[in-house]
Amino acid sequence: MFNIPNHKIQSAEILCVGTELLMGHTLNTNSGYLAVQLAELGIPSYRQIVVGDNPERLRAQILESASRADLVLFTGGLGPTADDLTMETAADAAGLPLVFDQDSYDGIASFFTKIGRQMSDNNKKQAYLPQGAVILPNTNGTAPGAVFPCSAPSLSDPDHKAVLALLPGPPSEVVPMFTLALRPLLEGLAPYRFRTAYVRLIGIGESAAETQIKDLIDAQTNPTIAPYAAEGECMFRVTQRIQGDEDEDALTPVIEELKRRFGSHIYEIGTRSMKQVAFDLLLEKKWTVSFAESCTAGMVSSEIGDIPGASQVFRGAIVTYDNQMKETVLGVSPDTLMKFGAVSEACAREMAEGCRRVMGTDISVSVTGIAGPDGGTEEKPVGLVYLAVSDSAGTSVRQLTLRGNRMRIRRVATLEAFNLIRQRLL
Amino acid sequence: MFNIPNHKIQSAEILCVGTELLMGHTLNTNSGYLAVQLAELGIPSYRQIVVGDNPERLRAQILESASRADLVLFTGGLGPTADDLTMETAADAAGLPLVFDQDSYDGIASFFTKIGRQMSDNNKKQAYLPQGAVILPNTNGTAPGAVFPCSAPSLSDPDHKAVLALLPGPPSEVVPMFTLALRPLLEGLAPYRFRTAYVRLIGIGESAAETQIKDLIDAQTNPTIAPYAAEGECMFRVTQRIQGDEDEDALTPVIEELKRRFGSHIYEIGTRSMKQVAFDLLLEKKWTVSFAESCTAGMVSSEIGDIPGASQVFRGAIVTYDNQMKETVLGVSPDTLMKFGAVSEACAREMAEGCRRVMGTDISVSVTGIAGPDGGTEEKPVGLVYLAVSDSAGTSVRQLTLRGNRMRIRRVATLEAFNLIRQRLL
Numbered sequence: 001m002f003n004i005p006n007h008k009i010q011s012a013e014i015l016c017v018g019t020e021l022l023m024g025h026t027l028n029t030n031s032g033y034l035a036v037q038l039a040e041l042g043i044p045s046y047r048q049i050v051v052g053d054n055p056e057r058l059r060a061q062i063l064e065s066a067s068r069a070d071l072v073l074f075t076g077g078l079g080p081t082a083d084d085l086t087m088e089t090a091a092d093a094a095g096l097p098l099v100f101d102q103d104s105y106d107g108i109a110s111f112f113t114k115i116g117r118q119m120s121d122n123n124k125k126q127a128y129l130p131q132g133a134v135i136l137p138n139t140n141g142t143a144p145g146a147v148f149p150c151s152a153p154s155l156s157d158p159d160h161k162a163v164l165a166l167l168p169g170p171p172s173e174v175v176p177m178f179t180l181a182l183r184p185l186l187e188g189l190a191p192y193r194f195r196t197a198y199v200r201l202i203g204i205g206e207s208a209a210e211t212q213i214k215d216l217i218d219a220q221t222n223p224t225i226a227p228y229a230a231e232g233e234c235m236f237r238v239t240q241r242i243q244g245d246e247d248e249d250a251l252t253p254v255i256e257e258l259k260r261r262f263g264s265h266i267y268e269i270g271t272r273s274m275k276q277v278a279f280d281l282l283l284e285k286k287w288t289v290s291f292a293e294s295c296t297a298g299m300v301s302s303e304i305g306d307i308p309g310a311s312q313v314f315r316g317a318i319v320t321y322d323n324q325m326k327e328t329v330l331g332v333s334p335d336t337l338m339k340f341g342a343v344s345e346a347c348a349r350e351m352a353e354g355c356r357r358v359m360g361t362d363i364s365v366s367v368t369g370i371a372g373p374d375g376g377t378e379e380k381p382v383g384l385v386y387l388a389v390s391d392s393a394g395t396s397v398r399q400l401t402l403r404g405n406r407m408r409i410r411r412v413a414t415l416e417a418f419n420l421i422r423q424r425l426l
Numbered sequence: 427m428f429n430i431p432n433h434k435i436q437s438a439e440i441l442c443v444g445t446e447l448l449m450g451h452t453l454n455t456n457s458g459y460l461a462v463q464l465a466e467l468g469i470p471s472y473r474q475i476v477v478g479d480n481p482e483r484l485r486a487q488i489l490e491s492a493s494r495a496d497l498v499l500f501t502g503g504l505g506p507t508a509d510d511l512t513m514e515t516a517a518d519a520a521g522l523p524l525v526f527d528q529d530s531y532d533g534i535a536s537f538f539t540k541i542g543r544q545m546s547d548n549n550k551k552q553a554y555l556p557q558g559a560v561i562l563p564n565t566n567g568t569a570p571g572a573v574f575p576c577s578a579p580s581l582s583d584p585d586h587k588a589v590l591a592l593l594p595g596p597p598s599e600v601v602p603m604f605t606l607a608l609r610p611l612l613e614g615l616a617p618y619r620f621r622t623a624y625v626r627l628i629g630i631g632e633s634a635a636e637t638q639i640k641d642l643i644d645a646q647t648n649p650t651i652a653p654y655a656a657e658g659e660c661m662f663r664v665t666q667r668i669q670g671d672e673d674e675d676a677l678t679p680v681i682e683e684l685k686r687r688f689g690s691h692i693y694e695i696g697t698r699s700m701k702q703v704a705f706d707l708l709l710e711k712k713w714t715v716s717f718a719e720s721c722t723a724g725m726v727s728s729e730i731g732d733i734p735g736a737s738q739v740f741r742g743a744i745v746t747y748d749n750q751m752k753e754t755v756l757g758v759s760p761d762t763l764m765k766f767g768a769v770s771e772a773c774a775r776e777m778a779e780g781c782r783r784v785m786g787t788d789i790s791v792s793v794t795g796i797a798g799p800d801g802g803t804e805e806k807p808v809g810l811v812y813l814a815v816s817d818s819a820g821t822s823v824r825q826l827t828l829r830g831n832r833m834r835i836r837r838v839a840t841l842e843a844f845n846l847i848r849q850r851l852l
Contacts, residue, residue, distance in 0.1 A: 297731020305723020
């Protein structure tokens with residue numbers, strides 16, 4: 001690429017530029033995306049940083065990151081406005097003049113033609129790029145990206161140079177530019193490859209799970225086992241670092257040991273979410289599904305609706321937020337509601353059975369509970385949730401006592417609804 | 427709080443700790459949340475940083491951030507496991523020993539009692555806190571937070587001290603801890619006060635809206651007017667900085683001008699979301715509501731269910747994901763489905779009317795459309811959505827052509843469903 005001594009990229013930092021990120025008004029999804037990409041390339045990344053559109057602080061941050069890392073990956077601040085300062089600030093930090101690039105100018109002009117809009121004068125600025133930089137074309141916007149070296153001496157290495165790679169801010173531009181233009185450049189510079197597996201568990205808390213495999217976590221250095229907290233479930237990442245042409249699969253024995261220890265708590269070895277696992281089982285069995293929701297209020301339904309092709313298994317849902325609807329639409333008996341209340345084993349059961357009848361599906365799941373913050377009593381506290389699953393073999397009910405706020409209770413109840421489907425179909 | 431010279435907090439950095447964030451496997455929502463909170467407190471924040479669970483790098487980052495900022499706000503790494511190193515590393519950087527805190531231990535123990543789980547041995551670690559720290563109780567999890575001073579000399583100020591404030595990682599714990607315990611501590615330390623108003627618009631694009639008030643944006647320095655991108659809507663934040671005892675309301679004249687320019691595009695001056703505005707109108711009129719959803723698949727329902735006290739107006743929803751359900755549950759005529767299809771004005775109309783009939787509510791809204799990625803045709807492309815609103819005065823239908831992916835189409839359709847309610851009730 002460039003004539004950089006010590007060619008291998010052993011470390012990276014991700015630097016996202018934008019006052020809208022710093023103020024918290026725009027959610028930063030670029031950091032996470034790029035982190036995953038770097039991990040897949042085998043480039044360890046040690047820091048993600050957000051700074052605003054302030055040239056002094058940006059310049060200081062560039063030099064600081066460049067002195068620590070071999071690669072600094074930027075997003076944001078390549079736009080046409082006066083606020084967009086990343087390219088000129090980074091070029092200045094690298095000691096490179098900006099020069100007009102006709103190809104980039106033509107690319108910007110043709111982008112405007114394509115979207116049927118007038119190019120404004122200030123877009124011309126986006127065609128000024130650091131001398132000698134590798135230019136990354138933007139297939140989905142105006143600002144080209146650029147890759148160029150920057151000298152940044154550190155205490156341990158007075159000759160340290162970093163590669164600066166600048167990408168635009170909008171995720172819809174970052175993803176294609178990274179994929180098409182930057183990844184191919186970086187592929188040859190990574191020091192390792194990684195082989196990774198995710199082990200996902202339900203029905204066991206994070207610390208209990210970790211205690212159960214503490215000896216493995218402590219003993220393993222390659223592959224490593226790292227826990228990840230998640231809402232209502234937990235996950236371990238097993239990562240093997242591969243050097244050179246080495247080809248031994250060291251993951252499988254570790255995964256086998258985890259299987260032995262966790263047994264049926266493991267619902268997935270891979271990257272599928274619980275709802276995807278349940279969906280895939282339904283698809284495989286060619287079963288149709290419907291939901292009767294009370295406290296989750298459509299969240300279970302909305303989650304399955306999020307999966308492209310959901311209609312292959314998902315028929316519909318009935319959200320009954322008040323008792324009368326439970327009677328009239330789902331056929332829950334007034335007696336049940338009077339004697340046991342809407343948040344009860346009996347009501348959950350009748351909701352699931354009624355839903356299956358109304359929707360005519362192979363399987364139905366119901367959720368009824370108290371999501372809070374109000375409505376809890378000593379006998380039926382906030383977080384009490386009943387789920388029922390009904391198919392031709394019968395109906396069974398699960399009682400949960402969930403902690404957390406309204407949103408968490410609804411989300412974990414939703415996760416458990418999919419878990420019920422999974423367990424019934426296995 | 428502490429005996430910190432130069433008591434006012436003039437700057438902050440947000441430091442999120444966790445390898446799961448660094449690897450990109452967990453989306454970092456804490457940074458944005460805390461950034462907004464700091465802005466509201468009038469504390470400028472200049473950097474957000476993510477580091478992993480590596481004690482050396484974490485320690486270096488703490489000292490670096492503490493030497494630059496008056497406040498370093500941490501999240502993450504307070505859990506019970508061996509990976510969770512933030513408390514001990516920060517205490518070490520601050521030169522404070524960890525001491526056992528019986529109150530915190532009792533709090534953790536009673537949390538486990540509350541959730542009916544066994545406290546594990548390693549949770550005891552969470553009760554060791556820096557000597558002299560202000561302890562922040564965790565109302566929604568095990569790890570207490572802590573606030574304590576840290577000496578971190580900088581070139582410009584060899585006596586510089588920063589306040590370190592450590593919060594846990596899970597957003598469900600961060601929000602209550604910040605709100606209940608940390609914000610009150612920080613309120614007195616902010617250098618300015620701000621008076622802020624949000625102006626929220628629908629039915630006009632961000633650049634069109636911005637062009638319409640460009641002269642104001644350029645001319646205003648206090649208050650400032652800043653645009654915020656949002657999905658399917660747009661928003662301006664008007665911010666007046668107040669120094670000392672100054673008390674003049676400079677916001678109102680600016681807001682009046684925005685009202686004059688945007689007229690009925692403005693649906694809220696304040697912080698209420700569209701769904702909250704619709705909910706409040708329903709509440710005010712004492713109207714009940716129900717939804718018939720197809721492409722949104724329960725998202726509209728789930729969104730209203732997210733509002734505490736939703737049951738005051740929300741009766742239920744019927745999600746009909748396939749045509750037969752539209753007929754059998756909502757009473758859409760087979761003729762309509764045959765002649766016009768499920769994604770049609772006529773079907774939307776019959777869905778809303780059928781839903782109102784079945785659910786017996788004052789008003790019903792239906793959504794039917796093509797969320798993609800598959801299922802689009804030349805005549806009915808992905809993004810085509812029909813919404814209908816029905817009450818005793820009649821039924822009206824709106825056609826939308828939305829751009830974006832499946833999730834965006836469903837989310838914007840959901841927003842528009844609430845907008846329909848708002849417009850009908852005004």
